[in-house]
Amino acid sequence: MVVDRFHPIAPRPAPVPARGWLPWLRQNLFSDWRSTIATVALLAVAFCLLRDVAQWAMVHAVFAPDAGACQAARGVGACWGVVAEKYRLILFGRYPFDQQWRPEVATALMLAALVVSCIHRFWRPWLAALWALVLATFFALMGGGMVGLAPVRTDLWGGLPLTVMLATLAIFLAFPIAILVALGRRSGLPAISVACIVYIELVRGVPLISVLFLASFMFPLFLPQGMTVDVLVRVLIGIALFAAAYMAEIIRGGLQAVPRGQLEAAATLGLGYWQTQVKIVLPQALATVLPSLMNNFIAIFKDTSLVTIVSLYELTGALGLALNSDVEWRPFKIEAYLFITAIYFGFCFAMSRYSLWVERRLDAIRSR
């Protein structure tokens, strides 16, 4: 018998339930010698690092837009003066200087609309009307040419307004395409599902850069002769089509998670295909995948930085525009990079926290 050779080990002491900060410290920082070593070492490293960073970023830093002082503090302290000097160019790109209240207002409107859309209580039909209004105002303000605003060509648009606009519109455009493609991939009609599969796999197999190259170099060749489309629109379509493929796969995951019984119940009630999808399947599917969708939105927001490679000056590109040709300030590019890093991080972090919050709420609703 093999079993005979097993011998029981001595029972371990029962865990002691503990409350308060002292037991917490013991359990989480000093539970055994290895944990203690890790705690001490990490604290020491963190202390040294924080001290150095504080010295560089605060104590020895130059905050005034004074290139000479920055040059003097080089290597010892950060030069935040570069941000003070160049923030308008970085935030708004080449947009005419005296008109910059327009992108300011337009971006603020767009961001306000985004925040409003995040609140569940406001998910009512008027939200769509609000968005139509906000987008119309955004383009009217940015483009001008009406109600006494001087026209501004799209190649002068840049910086944060461009980043926010590209991300928002790409999501808006991609979402309906993604839903259709996801439904198409699951449909029983072979021609349609094969077409959707080919689209999804093709787009997901190539990098976004190649799609942007396609939009910027090849798209003009696709159009009938004599017809031109603004490069901003071409790039926007490129990003939207790219994002739609990823979104479609996420939504498909949600569709698969809807139990068959729901479909059968809908069929029993006499609902048609579209009625079933719109009233029964999609609401459940989208609720399941909301966190993944939010992650996808974050990815789209970050991906807008790539348009700088096809010469559109969004936040990253506008920074290059502001500093590359300025010999005086170019040495302090790293500080400027940190500035836009903070902007990107702020947006993405807010979105990911929101996604977590939604996830918790959904869990709470489901476990009721």
Place this chain on the structure above:
Amino acid sequence: MLYQAVALLVIGLAVWLLVHNTHENLRGRGIQSGFDFLGAAAGFDIGETPIPFSPADSYARAIWIGVLNTLRVALIGILLTTVVGVLIGIGRFSRNALVRALCSSYVEVFRNVPLLLQLLMWYLLFVEVLPPPQAAWQVAGLIYLSKGGLAFPVPVWGAAHLWGLAGVLTGLAAGWGWRRWAQRQFELTGEERDRVWVPVLAVLLCAAVGAWLGGAPGEWQVPEQLPFAVDGGASATPEFLALLLGLVLYTAAFVAEVVRGGIQSVGRGQVEAAGALGLSHRQQMRLVVLPQALRVIVPPLTNQYLNLTKNSSLAVAIGYPDVVSIANTTLNQSGRAVECIAIIMVVYLTTSLTTSAFMNVYNRRVAIKER
């Protein structure tokens, strides 16, 4: 049926329209098309070439070098990312609160900043902060790091290395044998024997013995500091290093999340049951949690590998000559937009589809065997 016919008709019409328009436009603008330009002399030089290249060589060879460069950074990147990502993902379950906090802040910071920005920053740091090649940082006169890149020693193939390699192979075989034996013993008696350190020691020991038999240390090509540069040994350019570092640190944050999600997907009951059976923390992880987590981890992990490969295309922004960067130069020189973009897409499609095919095979192996 009607729907399908309509859909097919619409798709066919759209494709025909695109091809027709493109054709008309190309002819209208007098742009030549076709892949014949690939044979022409490239006329530009490439910064780093795994195989010999001169400007007189053809475009085809230049693009092939681009493909090799892409594969090189992607393969090394995938290996490093896996190590870093898994460590950080597991670190989020550490018993030490500081380690947990460190790992989660790493993930938050690196995940929420665009990769392009990170790459540009790393590259800037490389060319700004590092010392010039005249005064490279060095480790024991073996490894040099400067604006010119990283230089490190490489063995010159000789008897010692051959014997050392033979030793490694013997050690691997011995270690594998030991693991099999330990597994059998474990299944028979429930007694745990070490399965990590014994094989590692076996490999190291056999390698050392082999190298000694072959007359170690053998010949190494060691870089040395010259007045104006570091010469000799093998080297990696700052572009390559910045790209690799950026890709690895960015993707590792996502891999860490994948690993964390996989581990969390294993029910609490499993861990509690393992604890009730008397398994130690480490045993619970190795015998109960990880085998189940792996099934959840593998598919999204594949996606991350593919993302890393596709993201390596951002090399174009910092001047590493990957396939996109070289195809872009080719496009600007020859004006063959359609062909060059097609080449980029085909290269990535091929790598993507091959990788997912391999990972599907692996996935099937770790999938639940339902009986």
